[in-house]
Amino acid sequence: MMTSKLMAGVALCGLVAFSLPVSAADMPVRAPVAKAPPVAIFNWTGGYIGANYGTGISEVDGTTATITGSVDRADDRFTIGAQLGYNWQIDPRWVFGLEADIGWLGIDRHRGDWNDPAFTLGVKTDWYATARARLGTTNGPSLFFVTAGAAFVDVTNTFTFAANPTASASKVASGWTAGAGIETMLGGNWTSKTEYLYIDAGSQSVFDPATAFTTAYDNRFHVFRKALNYRFGGPSVQAAALPAHNWNGFYVGVNLGSGLSQVHGNTNPAIGGSFDIADSAFNGGVQAGYNWQFAPHWVVGVEADIGWLGFDRLRRNWNEVVVFGVETDWYATLRGRLGYSTGPALLYVTGGAAFVKTTNHVNNVIGPVNASSSDTSSGWVIGSGLEAALGGNWTATTEYLLIDAGSQDVTNLAVVATPTRFENKFHVFRFGLNYKFGS
Secondary structure, three states, X not given: OOOHHHHOOOOOOOOOOOOOOOOHHHOOOOOOOOOOOOOOOOOOOEEEEEEEEEXXXXXXXXXXXXXXXXXXXXXXXXXXXXXXXXXXXXXXXXXXXXXXXXXXXXXXXXXXXXXXXXXXXXXXXXXXXXXXXXXXXXXXXXXXXXXXXXXXXXXXXXXEEOOOOOEEEXXXXXXXXXXXXXXXXXXXXXXXXXEEEEEEEEEEEEEEOXXXXXXXXXXXXXXXXEEEEEXXXXXXXXXXXXXXXXXXXEEEEEEXXXXXXXXXXEOOOOOOOEXXXXXXXXXXXXXXXXXXXXXXXXXXXXXXXEEEEOOEEEEEXXXXXXXXXXXXXXXXXXXXXXXXXXXXXXXXXXXXXXXEEEEEEEEEOOOOEEEEEEEEEEEEEEEEEEEEEEEOOEEEEEXXXXXXXXXXXXXXXXXXXXXXXXXXXXXXEEEEEEEEOOO
16 A cells, blocks of 8 residues: 655755845945845744644555455545644754644545445544654745654444444554645744645454454545644744745646545445445656736646556455456646745645546456446546745645546446446645746
8 A cells, every 4th residue: 555655755945045234334435325134034943833624535444354355445524633843943954843733534434335235334533643753844934844653543443234233443543644745934923834644543353243253444544634833932934024936937847646546336226335445556747837926915827737646456345256446547637726825835726627547347256257447537626735936946836636537337247237337536645846937
């Protein structure tokens, strides 16, 4: 499975060069010399508190020793929480910090299994928390960081057969988390942050006395969130001192990151039940776009991208000889962007059309008798992100995209007489580097 180590190493930046004022005493002229404007001091050292919101996605896999196959549970829900931390600016370029957070992660996915609807397997989460170290490099007003540490998730896994009482196991699962992000100064004591976290909450077993089945769940979660922080002490920088940045113009760039499939499938209602396919995969590609800065703080733009989205998961359905699968190759989007500029950073939302080369599979492990449907699926995409100036014509971005690629039908008469419908949804977390042409 993909982990957030793919996120590391993406934070790239340069050091802002400051001009020093010239002393009037050194000038051999009688006329008074105007004082140079004060030099902006970007100070990341200090304690802070804040709030965050975003999207949480489950990547849960369940297996039973006495039954072949597995069950995935893929769900996405809104997250909200709060954080506090402390940063030490080691030198003008490097910042080390500690951060703790707690929040709501409302995953709640319970479904009867495909062709075995009497068996219901599920996952539910309440709160989650992390305690992490952060290491970042700064160009002054923005911080590009990686983060890792301990994670805790209040998670309940369930197993139910027919009218029997629900068997469940609930605990505060401990595990680990890793991720990366960008934080930028807004002026005064305020900063805005956009980050991605991968959370591995370990495994949990559920024993059902009615069937004598023990189901082992591997619980993994992905969180993409935005945050607003307030730093105690003197202001990091006055809003008027934030360096200006010209967002107008054409740009090109590259991106890389990780993604998660959230594929749901079902067939004829007479069969009953459904299945999920949860998979994590590498993504990477190129983008190009154009921005218009139509007001000092507002930017509108268009962006197109194309890249690799490498999902490839075939899973034998629990208690069946049927294999369901999803495979993707390339993907592309064409989107509008609307952003608010702080000067050195752009906080934006985005949306538009999406295209994904998707193949869905319905196979029979006995035979084998395989069937698949492959198509360039069209759908829609929405998301948000943060883009920060690095110096010169370079910027770095971190963004989240939700892609709905629509549905696809696969018919395999050796498995079932009616088509199996796949609802293909994908989550993309990626970091990018852009170069803007012109001044």
